[in-house]
Amino acid sequence: MRSLTIGRHTVPFPLIQGGMGVRISGAGLAGHVARCGGVGLIATAGIGLNSPHYDGKNFFTADPQALKDEIRKAYEIAPDGVIGTNCMVAVTNYDEMVRTSCEAGAKVIVSGAGLPLNLPELTADWPEVALVPIVSSVKAAELIARKWKKGYDRLPDAVVVEDPDTAGGHLGEKLENIGSGEYDQYATVRGIKAYFKETWNVEVPVIAAGGVWDRADLLHALEQGADGVQMASRFVCTEECDASDAFKQMYLDCRKEDIGLIMSPAGLPGRAIKGNIEQIRQRDVDLAVTCPSGCLKKCTYKAGQERFCIVHALDRAQRGDVETGLVFCGTNAWKADRITTVQAIFDELFALEREAERDEAVNG
Numbered sequence: 001m002r003s004l005t006i007g008r009h010t011v012p013f014p015l016i017q018g019g020m021g022v023r024i025s026g027a028g029l030a031g032h033v034a035r036c037g038g039v040g041l042i043a044t045a046g047i048g049l050n051s052p053h054y055d056g057k058n059f060f061t062a063d064p065q066a067l068k069d070e071i072r073k074a075y076e077i078a079p080d081g082v083i084g085t086n087c088m089v090a091v092t093n094y095d096e097m098v099r100t101s102c103e104a105g106a107k108v109i110v111s112g113a114g115l116p117l118n119l120p121e122l123t124a125d126w127p128e129v130a131l132v133p134i135v136s137s138v139k140a141a142e143l144i145a146r147k148w149k150k151g152y153d154r155l156p157d158a159v160v161v162e163d164p165d166t167a168g169g170h171l172g173e174k175l176e177n178i179g180s181g182e183y184d185q186y187a188t189v190r191g192i193k194a195y196f197k198e199t200w201n202v203e204v205p206v207i208a209a210g211g212v213w214d215r216a217d218l219l220h221a222l223e224q225g226a227d228g229v230q231m232a233s234r235f236v237c238t239e240e241c242d243a244s245d246a247f248k249q250m251y252l253d254c255r256k257e258d259i260g261l262i263m264s265p266a267g268l269p270g271r272a273i274k275g276n277i278e279q280i281r282q283r284d285v286d287l288a289v290t291c292p293s294g295c296l297k298k299c300t301y302k303a304g305q306e307r308f309c310i311v312h313a314l315d316r317a318q319r320g321d322v323e324t325g326l327v328f329c330g331t332n333a334w335k336a337d338r339i340t341t342v343q344a345i346f347d348e349l350f351a352l353e354r355e356a357e358r359d360e361a362v363n364g
Contacts, residue, residue, distance in 0.1 A: 001013070001014065001222070001350065001352075002014055002222075002227070004016075004039070004205065004227060004228045005205065006039070006082075006108055006130045006132060006157050006158045006205060007108070007128070007129075007130030007131075007157035007158075008107075008128055008130065009039075009082045009107045009108060009130055010082075011034075011037055011038055011039055011081075011082050012037035013036075013037045013038050013346065013349070013350050014218075014222070014227060014228030014229065015033075015037075015038035015039070015218075015228060015229055015230075015231060015346075015349070016038060016039040016041065016084075016110070016160070016207055016209075016228060016229070016230040016231075017029065017030060017033040017038055017039065017040050017041055017230070017231060017232065017235055018041065018086070018168075018209060018230045018231060018232025018233075018235075019041040019042070019043035019044075019085070019086020019110060019232070020043050020168075020169065020232050020236070020328065021043040021044075021045035021046055021086075021088065021169070021314060021328075022043070022045060022046035022047070022049060022050075022311060022314035022315050022318050023043075023046070023047060023049065023050055023051075023242050023243075023315075023318045024043065024236065024241065024242060024243045024247070024318055024328075025041060025042060025043045025086075025232070025235070025241070025242065026042055026043075026047070026070050026073075026242035027042065027069075027070040027071070027072075027073035027074040027076075027077065027242070028073075028077075028240045028241065028242045029235055029238070029240050029241045029242055029342070030042045030070075030074045030083055030084075031073065031074035031075070031076070031077025031078050031081070031083070031240075032077055032078070032238075032240040032341075032342040032343070033235065033342055034074065034077070034078035034081025034082055034083050035077055035078035035081055035342075036342055036343055036346040037346065037350075038082075038346070039082045039083075039084055039108055040074060040078065040081060040082070040083050040084070041083075041084050041085060041086045041108070041110055042067070042070045042071060042074060042083070042084070042085050042086070042106075043085070043086045044063070044067055044085050044086065044087050044088070044091075044097040044100075044101065045086075045087075045088045045091055045295070045311070046063070046295065046311045046314060046315060047063055047066045047067050047070060048061075048062030048063035048064075048065065048066040048067075049062070049311070049312070049315040049318075050315060050318060050319055051065075051066035051069070053065040053066050053069075054066070059292075059293040059294070059295060060092075060093055060096075060294075063093055063096075063097060064093075064096055064097065064100040067085070067097060067100050067101065067104060068100065068103075068104045071083060071085070071101070071104040071105055071106060072104065072105075075105065082107050082108060083105070083106060083107060083108075084101075084106050084107055084108030084109060084110060084130070085097070085101040085106045085108075085109055085110070086109075086110045086111070086112075087101065087109055087110070087111045087116075088111070088112065088113040088114070088170070089111060089112065089113050089114025089115065089116050090113040090114050090170070090266050090267075090268070090296055090297055090298070091113075091295055091296060091297065092294055092295055092296060092297050093295075094297075095118075095122055098111075098119065098122040098123060099122055099123075101129075102123055102125070102126040102129050106129060107128070107129060107130060108129065108130040108131075108132060108157075109123065109129060109130070109131055109132065110132045110133075110134060110160060111131070111132070111133055111134065112133065112134025112135075112160070112162065112170075112172060113134075113170045113172065113266070113268060114172075115133070115135075115140060115143065115144060116131075116133050116144070117143075117144065117147050117148075119131050119133070119148075120148050120151070120152035120154045121151070121152060124152070130157035130158065131154070131156055131157055132156060132157060132158045132159065132160055132207075133156055133159055133160070134159075134160040134161075134162050134172065134209070135159060135160070135161060135162070135172070135192075136161065136162050136163070136164055136171075136172050136173055136183070136188065137188060138188060138191040138192055138195060140172075141156075141159055141192045141195060141196075142195060142199075144156065145195075145196070145199075145200070149200070155196070155200060155202060155204065156204060157204070157205075158204060158205040158206065158207055158227075159192055159204060159205075159206050159207065160206075160207045160209050160230055161185060161188050161189050161192065161206060161207065161208055161209065161226075162209045162210050162230075163183065163185040163208070163209065163210030163211055164177070164178045164183060164210070164269075165178060165179055165183055165185075165210070165211075165331075166210040166211030166330055166331045166332070167209055167210030167211070167232075167271065167330055167331075168210075168232060168233050168270075168271045168272075168328050168329045168330035168331075168333070169232075169270055169271065169272075169328040170264060170266060170268045170269075170270045171268060171269045171270060171271065172268065173269065174269075175261060175263060175269040178261060178269060179261075185208060185210065186208070186221075186224035186225060186226070189206045189208055189224065189225050189226050190224070190225045192204075192206050193206050193225060205227035205228065206225070206226055206227055207226060207227060207228045207229060207230050208221040208224075208226035208228075208229050208230070209229070209230035209231075209232075210230075210330065211330065211331060211332060212229040212230070212231050212234070213231075213233075213234050213332045213335055214348070214349070215348060215349050215350075217229070218349055232330065233251070233329050233330035233332055233333045233336075234332070234336075234345060235342065235345065236248060236251050236329070236333070236336065237251050237252060237336040237338065237339050237340065238339065238340055238341055238342050238345065239339060239340075239341050239342075240341065240342050242318070243317075243318055244317075244318060244319055244320035245320070246317075246320040246321075246322045247317050247318060247320065247322060247325075247327060248336075248339060249322075250273055250317075250322050250327045251273075251327075251329060251333045251334075251336040252336055252337065252338070252339075254273050254329070254333055254334050255334055256331075256334045258273050258274070258275055258334070259271065259272070259273055259274070259329060259330075259331055259333060259334060260272070260274045261274075262274055262277055263307065264307070264310055265296070265299045265300040265301040265302070265306060265307045265308065265309070265310050266296050266298065266299060266310065267298055267299075267300065270328060271328065271329065271330060271331065272326055272327055272328045272329060273327040273329055273333070276322070276323060276324070276325075276326075277326075279323060279324055280308045280313050280324055280325070280326055281307060281308045283308075283324040284301075284308045284309055289309055289312075290305075291309065292309060292312060293309075293311060293312070295311045296310075296311075310326065313325055313326040314326050314328070
């Protein structure tokens with residue numbers, strides 16, 4: 001088991017905690033993951049909702065203020081840790097949230113839900129910040145690399161390869177292709193590693209995301225060529241996760257068959273606990289809700305009242321209204337059977353490595 005180096009930043013364990021938007025992964029979760037030796041990510045999407053800065057109308061001014069608060073609080077938990085952010089390309093205030101991340105001290109920016117083609121431009125004043133795109137294909141990684149190298153003389157510091165067949169939340173793949181059995185995540189991982197080595201003569205860490213739950217999954221990812229893993233759903237049922245108790249209980253209560261795909265108004269498929277989608281939609285119809293925030297660049301609800309307002313559905317669930325709130329999750333969420341701690345998960349994943357470190361310290 002190796003440490004993980006992304007750009008100028010190294011963590012003891014090859015684990016990134018996935019970004020879960022609208023305050024599921026805020027300072028509490030990200031800070032404790034970083035304290036335990038992984039990369040902790042604060043999801044920037046909708047971070048201003050359920051914050052002291054939000055008055056019900058000022059979505060775009062509350063978001064950056066709340067993000068600064070969360071990054072500061074995360075570093076209070078892990079002063080020497082690697083704290084980063086997850087920034088969705090699809091959100092309206094993407095550019096501002098990337099810059100705010102840098103200003104507030106994020107060491108890593110992971111970016112997906114679209115291709116982050118201008119990310120190096122947005123972060124040009126902060127060269128120490130590691131840039132990590134999320135992709136699901138070698139082609140997408142090649143496109144980003146060519147664009148970044150030509151326009152900014154920069155390559156990604158790492159690449160996250162998301163498996164749309166298992167990952168939670170918004171997925172960067174067409175709905176009809178998900179679950180077809182044709183996608184091979186680790187062939188993609190190896191293909192991207194080979195591309196950077198053969199084309200640019202650099203070793204770029206490639207991180208496997210989606211479906212990683214326990215040590216066996218972690219070891220399998222490493223054996224298949226990944227340099228680390230990104231885990232999100234596994235951390236929801238922890239004391240430190242920023243979600244409500246009711247949100248966590250949805251994970252504890254769900255069955256495998258309760259987890260499925262929805263079509264997000266963002267124009268992307270998403271994976272969620274899907275039993276209440278009609279209640280979510282009907283709530284917005286009954287209350288005659290129009291677009292309250294304008295959070296997405298493209299949104300079928302904003303454009304024509306199709307589906308439902310996703311950011312406020314996610315916000316309601318984070319606060320505890322799981323009847324009309326949306327609960328995103330990965331395919332393994334049904335495996336959650338208790339509330340645990342971030343430290344306990346790290347102990348399970350990396351117990352042998354910790355023992356080896358202790359033996360080395362004792363034996364000199």
